Amino acid sequence: MNRFLTSHTGLRSFSFSVFLWATVQAAMAQTDNAERRYQNAVRLIQQKDYTKAKAELRPLTDGQTGGIAPYAHYYHALADFNLKRFSESRMMLRQLIDRFPNWKKLDDVYYLLGAAYFESGQYEEGIENLGRIGDPALKADVSKLEAYYFGQINDLNRLKLMQKEFPNNRELALTLIDQIQRTSTSPADLELSDRLTNRFGIPAIARPVATESNPNATASTVVKPERNRNKGYYNVAVLFPFRINEINPEERARSNQYALDLYNGMKLAKTKLQSEGITVNLFAYDVDNDVSKMTALVANPGFVQNDLIIGPLYAEPNRVATEFANANSILLVNPISTSSELIANQPLAFLATPSxxxxxxxxxxxxxxxxxxxxxxxxxxxxxxxxxxxxxxxxxxxxxxxxxxxxxxxxxxxxxxxxxxxxxxxxxxxxxxxxxxxxxxxxxxxxxxxxxxxxxxxxxxxxxxxxxxxxxxxxxxxxYPEFVDQQRPETDEFEEQYLDQRNLIPSTYAYQGYDLLLFFGRTLARNRGQITSRSQLKTAPEEGYLLSGYDYTASNENQVVPIVKFDGTRFTLIK
CATH class of the missing domain: 3.40.50.2300 (Response regulator)
Structure with missing residues (x-):
C-alpha cells in the first residue's frame, strides 16, 4: 500500500491497482460477478466517486463472497470517511472487526477507525484504536495522523486531561508543550511543559507532511524546516546537566543544583520579558557531558526553530552545539564558563561571564x-x-x-x-x-x-x-564578576519572587540565569530574531539587571568586570 496524507483531512489514501488485483486473484470462492463489482468499486474510489463505489461494495459485505468480503467492508468504510459520514464509517469498521477478527489487515482497520473518531472529536477513542496497531511500519503514519488532529485542539485543559490519560503518547505531549508555550503563563503549566520537554523533546514546528502532489512522504522523511523569523515569539533551548533521574528530594546539596538555579532564574526573566511584551518559550534539555546525546538533539529537524541556545556546559557537547548554531545562524551563550576557547572564531557564540x-x-x-x-x-x-x-x-x-x-x-x-x-x-x-x-x-x-x-x-x-x-x-x-548590589530595588523584588516561588534564597547562579535571559531576550526582540553579529548586542550596564550588565562592543566575551570596595557599610561598585 502506498500511503499519503490528503491536504484536507490528514488521512492517508491508497493506490490500489496491483495490490487489489492480487487480492481478487487470491480470493478463490468469489463469482465472476463479484469480481467485476469489486474491480469496478476500486476504479470508482480511484476516481473519487465514493457514492457509486459504496453501491458496488454493499452486496459484497454479506460474507458470501469469500476473501473479498473484509476488503469490501474496509473500502466501504473508506468511502464513507471521504464522504464525511464518519459514524457510518465507524459502524462498518466495527462490523468488519466482529466478523473477521483474524483478518491480516486489521492494523489498517484500526488506523482508519482512529481517524474516524478523531474527525468526530472523540480523541480518546481514536488514541485507543491507534494504540492497537502492532505493525511497526505503520508507526510513522500514526504519528503524523495524531500530530495533525491534536494540532486542531485549542482547549488547553482538554489537552492536559488527555495527556494525563495517555502519558506515553509522544505526539500528544509535544502538542501540549506547544500549546502551553504559546498560550499560558501559569507556573504550573510551565512546570508541566518543562517536565514533558525533558522527556519528549521540543515540538517540531514544521513536520514533513505528504500531500497528493508528494504521496511518498512519510514521518521519517527528513525535511529541514525553514526558520520562521516573524513568529512573534522566541524559542530558547536550555542545555544543562539537570540530571533529572538522579534528583533526590531529601538531599540538600545536589551536584546539579547550579543548573536548576540557573534555569529557575531564567523562568523569572521569562515572566519579566512577558510583561515587556516579549514572549519567550523555554525548552529545557537534560544534556550532560554526552556528545552522542547532543548530536542526536541537533539532528532533530525541529531544533532549528530555536532562536537562542544556552549551554551546553561541557566542552565537547558545546562544540557540537556551536557548530550547529553557526551553521543555522542561531545565538549560543555559555552562562558560566570563563574560557575564551569556547568562542574562538565563533561569530555567534558568546560568554555571559567575563573570561x-x-x-x-x-x-x-x-x-x-x-x-x-x-x-x-x-x-x-x-x-x-x-x-x-x-x-x-x-x-x-x-x-x-x-x-x-x-x-x-x-x-x-x-x-x-x-x-x-x-x-x-x-x-x-x-x-x-x-x-x-x-x-x-x-x-x-x-x-x-x-x-x-x-x-x-x-x-x-x-x-x-x-x-x-x-x-x-x-x-x-x-x-567580583558575580557581584549583586543588595541595595537596588530590583534585587529585592527578584529575591522576594524567587523565595515565594522556589522557597529558597537565590544563589549566584539564579541571578546569572535571570540576567542572561533578560539581556538576550531583549536583544532578540530588538532585532526580531535576526542577529548576525555582535554589533547588534547593545551594551547594557543597568536596565534592571541584577549583576553588572553586558558589554560586547569589542569581543564576544562579556567585557564588564566588576571591581568592588567596602565603604564601611556595604560593598559598592567602583568599576
Missing part, C-alpha cells in the same frame, strides 16, 4: 590607577583557574611595563611570601578559590606593616562567615 583573560586585562588597567609604582606581587591558590588567571595577569602587567617582584603559589602557610615594610610592590594581586586565603593575607600584611593596595578575587573571602571588619582595609579591592 579569565578579560578579567586579567580589566584588572591590570584598574591597577594602573592605584599606584605610580610599576611593581607587583602576584599570589595564587591551588586550582587551575587560580594559576591561569595569575599567569594571564602577569603577562598583561609585563606587556604594559610592570616588573613582577614576586610570583608564587601559596597554600595554608603564607610565610614564604618575600615582602616587608621596606621591600614592597606597588600593589598585590591575590587569586584564590580558597575563601580563607584573603583574610590570611590581610593579617600577614598587617603584621609586617605592609601598606599597599591589594586586589583580590572575591572567591578568596567568605562573605557569610567573615566579619565586616575584614574588609575595612582602605585599599582592598575585589574582582
Amino acid at each position: 579569565l583573560n578579560q578579567q586579567a586585562l580589566k584588572t591590570a588597567a584598574f591597577a594602573r590607577t592605584l599606584s605610580m609604582v610599576k611593581k607587583a606581587a602576584i599570589y595564587f591558590g591551588n586550582t587551575r583557574k587560580d594559576s591561569t588567571l595569575a599567569v594571564l595577569y602577569q603577562n598583561e602587567l609585563k606587556r604594559i611595563g610592570y616588573a613582577i617582584q614576586d610570583f608564587r603559589k601559596v597554600g595554608a602557610d603564607l610565610e614564604s611570601i618575600r615582602l616587608s615594610e621596606t621591600n614592597k610592590p606597588g600593589h598585590i594581586f591575590l587569586v584564590s578559590s580558597d575563601e580563607n586565603m584573603g583574610p590570611k593575607l590581610l593579617r600577614l600584611l598587617n603584621q609586617r606593616k605592609i601598606e599597599v593596595p591589594v586586589i583580590a578575587t572575591a572567591s578568596a573571602f567568605d562573605f557569610v562567615k567573615d566579619p565586616l571588619s575584614v574588609f575595612t582595609k582602605s585599599d582592598l579591592y575585589l574582582v
